[in-house]
Amino acid sequence: MTTSDIAGADLSHVDGVRDRIAAQLTRARDRSRLLTDAVDDHDLVRQHSKLMSPLVWDLAHIGNQEELWLVRDVGGREPVRADIDELYDAFKHARSARPELPLLGPAEARKYVGEVRDKVFDVLERTPLEGHKLIDGGFAFGMIVQHEQQHDETMLATHQLRVGEPVLDAPPPPRGGPVGPAEVLVPGGPFTMGTSTEAWALDNERPAHQVVTEAFFIDTTPVTNGEYVAFIADGGYTDPRWWSEAGWAHVRKASLVAPRFWERVGDQWYRTAFGVTAPIDPRQPVVHICYYEAEAYAKWAGKRLPTEVEWEKAARFDPATGRSRRFPWGDEDPAERHANLNQRHLTPAPVGAYPAGASALGVHQLIGDVWEWTSSDFHGYTGFEVFPYAEYSQVFFGPDHKVLRGGSFGSDQAAVRSTFRNWDYPIRRQIFAGFRCARDASRDESV
Numbered sequence: 001m002t003t004s005d006i007a008g009a010d011l012s013h014v015d016g017v018r019d020r021i022a023a024q025l026t027r028a029r030d031r032s033r034l035l036t037d038a039v040d041d042h043d044l045v046r047q048h049s050k051l052m053s054p055l056v057w058d059l060a061h062i063g064n065q066e067e068l069w070l071v072r073d074v075g076g077r078e079p080v081r082a083d084i085d086e087l088y089d090a091f092k093h094a095r096s097a098r099p100e101l102p103l104l105g106p107a108e109a110r111k112y113v114g115e116v117r118d119k120v121f122d123v124l125e126r127t128p129l130e131g132h133k134l135i136d137g138g139f140a141f142g143m144i145v146q147h148e149q150q151h152d153e154t155m156l157a158t159h160q161l162r163v164g165e166p167v168l169d170a171p172p173p174p175r176g177g178p179v180g181p182a183e184v185l186v187p188g189g190p191f192t193m194g195t196s197t198e199a200w201a202l203d204n205e206r207p208a209h210q211v212v213t214e215a216f217f218i219d220t221t222p223v224t225n226g227e228y229v230a231f232i233a234d235g236g237y238t239d240p241r242w243w244s245e246a247g248w249a250h251v252r253k254a255s256l257v258a259p260r261f262w263e264r265v266g267d268q269w270y271r272t273a274f275g276v277t278a279p280i281d282p283r284q285p286v287v288h289i290c291y292y293e294a295e296a297y298a299k300w301a302g303k304r305l306p307t308e309v310e311w312e313k314a315a316r317f318d319p320a321t322g323r324s325r326r327f328p329w330g331d332e333d334p335a336e337r338h339a340n341l342n343q344r345h346l347t348p349a350p351v352g353a354y355p356a357g358a359s360a361l362g363v364h365q366l367i368g369d370v371w372e373w374t375s376s377d378f379h380g381y382t383g384f385e386v387f388p389y390a391e392y393s394q395v396f397f398g399p400d401h402k403v404l405r406g407g408s409f410g411s412d413q414a415a416v417r418s419t420f421r422n423w424d425y426p427i428r429r430q431i432f433a434g435f436r437c438a439r440d441a442s443r444d445e446s447v
Contacts, residue, residue, distance in 0.1 A: 176350025
């Protein structure tokens, strides 16, 4: 199922919608199986980093959320395992403490998620998909699809932190190509941000609202490994001029000298990705960068990070029509030619690899490859309404979290839109995050 299939459907006629929801549920579960079947039981129950849960916790948590929302709430069915709700409540137990809990073992977790899924398919068959906000357009099912895919990306990040022989494999991404000028002028004026029509959009993406920006420039592509090496070579990590006070304190406390998973051997930088160590590709977007590193590079380059308003305008605004597109390339759902998504590859693609995915303004690779840090704190839009629960996003609002946009090579298209908002602490580097720079346009440049 694609979100446009549902968003554009006449919800009084839902023929075929159930089949598409079932296909999306199955596709997400196939990915969960791939990520958990790739390792043995010892690796499933082991904590590979204090930042992450054991893989077996993620698997059972996926099933528990599916049971809570679809089996019990939408379906009104009896619980499958009410006794484990607290174990898999992400707000009750910090990730670092989860290995000490009496978690379901691998075989029991697999049995549990299978039983839940069987009941969910029965609920799906009997649910009208209209007449109530939670089920209109299959929203609750779409929320669970996105939840599973988001945890799949988290599990992929756990695989990146895992030590041992490689267990995941994927073909290399397409080769890069020309991208035109280094930066693109985004005209000042109004545009429509957010959405009130996307059927599976989550509460923090809503409502659609008009925002006015000044003219600004934004980089045509994300910052690459080769560009970032120049920052390192110029003493970027040892010069406090480029860092905010909080960033400089973090650099010293964490002893940062390069992106995470990088190692220098002689004059060559290497990166380890999913157990494979290789020289960095200078044309690939830099990844595993924290917010403070992105902020420092931008200042060193004489630029800044874009706000999330600017990022979304660069991604969605079509100057020919004045309207906001669903995706940079238009309204159709992502295809392989548009973006590096769906874990098809295990690394960002070189810049210029997806010319068909460029925005109307000529900005490349805004969707997929790497999550992009913005300078914005995470807050609700004016008119924000919690739905269906505050713990999805509202409890994270405030200055502690920075907004990331666009998705990564590990994101699934069901969980990525030009309106989708991710957020994390500015020190986080285990996520598949990079960035691009922006700058103000002078009066002469904005004409």
